[in-house]
Structures are given as C-alpha cells and as structure tokens.
Amino acid sequence: MPIPGHIDPVPVPRDVPVRADGRIDLIGLTRDQLRETLAGAGLDAKQAKLRAKQLWHWIYNRGATEFAAMTDIAKTMHPWLAERFVIGRPGVVEAQQSTDGTRKWLLKSDDGHDYEMVFIPDADRGTLCVSSQVGCTLTCSFCHTGTMRLVRNLTAGEIVGQVMLARDALSEWPSQPEGRLLTNIVMMGMGEPLYNFDNVRDALKLVMDGDGLALSKRRITLSTSGIVPMMERAGVEIGVNLAVSLHGVTKDVRDELVPINKKYGIEALLEACAAYPGANNARRITFEYVMLKDKNDSDDDARELVRLLRKYKLPAKVNLIPFNPWPGAPYLCSDPDRIRRFSNIVFEGGISAPVRTPRGRDIDAACGQLKTSAEKKKRADRDREAAALAAVAVD
Ligand code: SAH
Numbered sequence: 001m002p003i004p005g006h007i008d009p010v011p012v013p014r015d016v017p018v019r020a021d022g023r024i025d026l027i028g029l030t031r032d033q034l035r036e037t038l039a040g041a042g043l044d045a046k047q048a049k050l051r052a053k054q055l056w057h058w059i060y061n062r063g064a065t066e067f068a069a070m071t072d073i074a075k076t077m078h079p080w081l082a083e084r085f086v087i088g089r090p091g092v093v094e095a096q097q098s099t100d101g102t103r104k105w106l107l108k109s110d111d112g113h114d115y116e117m118v119f120i121p122d123a124d125r126g127t128l129c130v131s132s133q134v135g136c137t138l139t140c141s142f143c144h145t146g147t148m149r150l151v152r153n154l155t156a157g158e159i160v161g162q163v164m165l166a167r168d169a170l171s172e173w174p175s176q177p178e179g180r181l182l183t184n185i186v187m188m189g190m191g192e193p194l195y196n197f198d199n200v201r202d203a204l205k206l207v208m209d210g211d212g213l214a215l216s217k218r219r220i221t222l223s224t225s226g227i228v229p230m231m232e233r234a235g236v237e238i239g240v241n242l243a244v245s246l247h248g249v250t251k252d253v254r255d256e257l258v259p260i261n262k263k264y265g266i267e268a269l270l271e272a273c274a275a276y277p278g279a280n281n282a283r284r285i286t287f288e289y290v291m292l293k294d295k296n297d298s299d300d301d302a303r304e305l306v307r308l309l310r311k312y313k314l315p316a317k318v319n320l321i322p323f324n325p326w327p328g329a330p331y332l333c334s335d336p337d338r339i340r341r342f343s344n345i346v347f348e349g350g351i352s353a354p355v356r357t358p359r360g361r362d363i364d365a366a367c368g369q370l371k372t373s374a375e376k377k378k379r380a381d382r383d384r385e386a387a388a389l390a391a392v393a394v395d
C-alpha cells in the first residue's frame with residue numbers, strides 16, 4: 001500500500017529475505033514466519049512448531065548466534081539448520097565511544113548500505129537510539145540525515161538486529177527483567193519510522209515480546225516528523241510512546257524546518273496527537289523542539305507553543321533540543337539564556353519543558369548529526385573531484 005506523503009516511502013518486499021549465499025536470516029521473522037519458514041524447508045507441521053518455539057527462545061532470550069549452542073535441539077539437526085539458515089547481526093564497520101560514554105556504531109547491511117545506532121548511558125537508564133531507514137526521504141533543513149542521498153528502508157531484521165547487537169556489546173544475555181544497562185529504546189536514529197511502518201512495527205513487536213527481548217512498551221518511544229495518516233495505526237498496532245518533531249509553531253517556520261508540514265499542517269498534526277490511542281496524563285506525548293537562534297526561539301514562539309498544546313488539551317511535555325551543528329548547516333544554536341527563558345515560559349504555561357543535554361557531539365552521535373561516514377567520504381571525494389575540475393578549468 002503506498003503511504004500518502006510528501007514523497008512516497010521506498011517500498012520493500014514483505015517476503016522473508018534470502019541472503020546472497022542462499023540462506024535465510026532468521027532474525028526479524030515474526031513467530032508465524034519462523035514456523036512457516038521451517039515448514040517450507042521440509043519440517044512437518046508438528047516439528048516446525050516445536051523447533052520454531054525453541055529457536056525463538058535461543059535467538060531472542062539467550063542471544064545465540066550458532067545453532068551448535070542450542071542444547072535442546074538434537075545435534076544431528078544442527079548442520080541441517082546451519083546449511084539453510086543464519087542468525088545474523090548487522091555488520092560493524094566502526095564502533096566509537098564519546099568522552100561522555102555515548103557509543104556510536106556504524107553498521108553495514110548485507111547489500112552494502114550503511115546506517116548507525118547510538119547508545120546513551122545515564123545514571124538511571126541506558127537508551128538505544130535505533131535507525132529505521134538508511135538516510136531519510138524527508139528533508140528537514142536542520143537535520144544532517146535529511147541531506148543523505150541514499151535511502152532504503154531497513155528490514156525488520158536490521159531494525160531488531162540493532163537491539164541484538166547492543167545486547168551483545170553490553171553482554172546482556174540472557175534477557176533479564178532486572179539490572180539491565182539497555183533499558184530504553186528510541187526510534188530516533190536515521191529515518192522516518194512511519195514511512196517504514198510494517199518493518200518498524202514487526203521489529204518493535206519482537207523487542208516487546210515477553211519471551212524474548214522483553215522491553216516494555218512504556219520504555220520505547222517512536223519519534224515522527226508528523227506523518228499524520230499513520231499515527232493512529234502506530235498507536236493501535238504498536239502502542240509505544242509517541243514523540244513528535246514539532247520545531248515550529250507557525251506555518252511559515254514549520255514549512256521551512258519540517259517540509260512535510262506543507263502536506264500535514266500543524267493543526268492536523270495536533271488533532272492526530274489528541275486522538276493518539278494510549279496517550280493520557282500518565283503517558284504524555286513528547287513534543288521535540290530544536291532551538292534555532294532567531295528562527296523559532298522567541299518569547300512569542302514559546303507562548304504560541306503553550307497556546308497550541310492547551311487548545312488541543314494535549315497531555316504533553318516539551319523536549320527542548322539545543323541544535324547540534326554539522327558542517328554546512330544553515331542554522332546556529334540558540335544562546336543558553338534564550339533556551340532557559342523559552343523553557344521557563346512553557347513551564348509557566350503549565351507544561352514541563354526540560355532542555356535535553358546534547359550527548360556524543362564529539363563523535364557526531366547527537367540528534368540530527370547522524371550521516372554515515374561512508375556517505376561523508378563520498379561527499380569528500382566529490383568535493384575533491386570538484387576542486388580538481390575547477391583547477392583544470394582555471395588552467
Ligand atoms: N525522523 C524522525 C526521527 C529521527 S530524528 C523525526 O524526525 O522525528 C530524531 C530527532 O532529532 C527529531 O526530533 C529531529 O527533529 C531531531 N534533530 C534532527 N536534526 C537535529 C539537529 N541537528 N540538532 C538537534 N536535533 C535534531
């Protein structure tokens with residue numbers, strides 16, 4: 001189904017993906033798909049059901065990546081499984097650690113696409129920022145990811161694979177309910193999650209499955225730039241916390257910052273928020289607001305923000321994000337005093353408005369800085385080529 005939007009999302013086949021070596025990666029398959037895949041490979045219905053259950057537990061609860069480790073599956077069956085299937089992980093091109101403890105991984109898909117994930121440790125939680133697409137078809141003017149040319153949807157396996165890889169890196173297998181380092185997930189990496197709805201939903205269902213990774217939906221947040229027609233489905237079919245990238249309170253400013261606003265305007269967006277299933281005072285919607293100097297940071301903007309959120313009676317909190325710069329960005333971050341004043345006005349309007357501390361800026365891991373170094377290299381190559389051409393022209 002084409003999702004209505006500014007630019008249609010990249011379609012992906014929903015069949016079980018087969019790797020170049022002919023084997024099937026079991027990561028990312030729904031429980032039913034796993035059973036059907038085993039039946040398709042020749043197991044009878046009863047065996048397929050039993051083995052699917054065992055495999056599920058080993059994969060998502062124990063973090064196994066080798067069939068040989070699966071002690072309750074007959075040894076004679078291990079080679080049969082290994083010939084046909086793999087339990088994959090995203091390829092790691094580079095892993096970096098910031099001075100503040102934030103970790104960023106540059107990942108590579110089997111077909112050579114780069115994407116990124118970021119882990120942000122805090123005193124009381126550890127948050128994994130997960131990507132939903134390689135690049136993004138939307139072109140928000142302050143976001144580095146929006147300048148990437150290459151876009152493809154990540155599969156459910158590549159999305160849940162990020163969580164599996166983080167668990168590997170943190171040595172958090174088997175899955176335990178208590179004492180985890182990885183406690184929260186935010187769909188705030190590269191891409192617009194609601195333009196890759198089916199894969200994001202399937203991946204998050206795997207993440208929430210009580211027998212597997214077992215993260216509560218209350219600890220998962222999906223951030224959208226405001227794909228209005230998909231928001232209700234997100235609430236009904238996924239049911240996680242919602243964050244909305246608002247960033248502007250007038251049509252002109254939001255049209256510039258978040259161009260999808262030309263298609264789904266502020267009023268329609270806030271109506272969809274008011275109707276979001278599951279939002280209430282205990283589970284408020286987060287409105288993200290990037291602080292851009294002299295663009296959206298005036299006292300009037302703050303007052304208009306309060307008026308709008310009140311008008312729609314939204315159970316809301318506002319997250320003020322200091323703008324994270326990137327090379328060639330057309331904006332500056334608002335001054336700290338301005339951000340404080342803006343926060344106070346919203347707070348006095350009865351809405352909490354904390355300022356998000358930027359994390360991992362030194363390794364380009366902060367919000368909106370994600371753009372793979374492979375892509376950067378390509379850009380650098382292009383710049384060099386352009387310089388060489390210019391030099392020739394001058395000669
Ligand atoms: N596409 C989704 C989710 C990914 S972006 C969305 O737009 O909501 C995650 C958050 O980072 C969004 O609120 C986005 O607006 C914000 N962001 C993007 N670029 C930024 C930058 N340079 N500085 C600060 N925040 C940024």
Ligand code: SF4
Nearest residue numbers: 136138140143146225
């Ligand atoms: Fe895409 Fe979100 Fe960046 Fe906009 S802010 S370009 S929707 S990733």
